[in-house]
Amino acid sequence: MGKIIAVVNQKGGVGKTTTAVNLSAAVGMAGKKVLLVDSDPQGNTTSGYGISKKQGGNSCYELLIGKCRIGDATIKTQFKNVDIVPASMDLAAAEVDLVSTEHRETQLKMALAPIRENYDYIFIDCPPSLGLITINALTASDTVLVPIQCEYFALEGLSQLMNSVRQVKRLYNQTLEIEGIVLTMFDGRLKLTQQVVAEIKKYFANKLYKSAIPRAVRLSEAPSYGMPIQYYDRRSKGAAAYDDLAKEFLKRNRRG
Numbered sequence: 001m002g003k004i005i006a007v008v009n010q011k012g013g014v015g016k017t018t019t020a021v022n023l024s025a026a027v028g029m030a031g032k033k034v035l036l037v038d039s040d041p042q043g044n045t046t047s048g049y050g051i052s053k054k055q056g057g058n059s060c061y062e063l064l065i066g067k068c069r070i071g072d073a074t075i076k077t078q079f080k081n082v083d084i085v086p087a088s089m090d091l092a093a094a095e096v097d098l099v100s101t102e103h104r105e106t107q108l109k110m111a112l113a114p115i116r117e118n119y120d121y122i123f124i125d126c127p128p129s130l131g132l133i134t135i136n137a138l139t140a141s142d143t144v145l146v147p148i149q150c151e152y153f154a155l156e157g158l159s160q161l162m163n164s165v166r167q168v169k170r171l172y173n174q175t176l177e178i179e180g181i182v183l184t185m186f187d188g189r190l191k192l193t194q195q196v197v198a199e200i201k202k203y204f205a206n207k208l209y210k211s212a213i214p215r216a217v218r219l220s221e222a223p224s225y226g227m228p229i230q231y232y233d234r235r236s237k238g239a240a241a242y243d244d245l246a247k248e249f250l251k252r253n254r255r256g
Helices: 016-029 044-048 060-064 089-099 104-118 132-140 152-171 191-204 217-225 237-252
Strands: 003-007 034-038 082-085 121-125 143-149 177-184
Touching (some): 003 016, 003 132, 016 121, 016 143, 016 237, 034 044, 044 217, 089 104, 089 132, 104 121, 104 132, 152 177, 152 191, 177 191, 177 237, 217 237
Parallel strands (some): 003 121, 034 082, 034 121, 143 177
């Protein structure tokens, strides 16, 4: 049965979507079957795979509100072993539409259940907030992957996020665990970076990935070409970093 991982950080601009897009591609390249669910109304994961948010078919929105089945919302991408459930412009309305829905926290969990066996890993890119869509993703997931930028305020955000994860675990998903913490926009020369890393290690030493993602121009460029970094520039340091992260991720899951 496929493992479901929510890629979450309620703070925007921390490399969350970049990690969802490129880690999924790297795991796919390693021979694993991957489904990537874009539950962020901004839809950057969708466009990062070269798919238009205005494509007009079924999307994560229809899935969340029960208007379609998972098979009808899934698109096979041109990238090895990766399928995607895209976001659409309508997804922003899902929070409001879900409020009056029965079992509103478990809509995504129920939607994903029929296809779990078809994939090795299902990654959910979450919105940069802790609203109903993110609660759905956390309720559906086995683990939480947290990309975190190496700056002071990131530590405050991490503490808030862990409180939210504990709350969802208590109320809706008793088996939810932390998959790991990924350092993004990493520059080891900066003193602040070293301080943030030391602080995270104090509390999450066994959850912190050794593979850190550097600041890299090619990583920023790749989405505008609708490609994960491995396909946009295979030899870039960004591609190497996400390949290393994928290897570490697969090793931790004992499937690599």
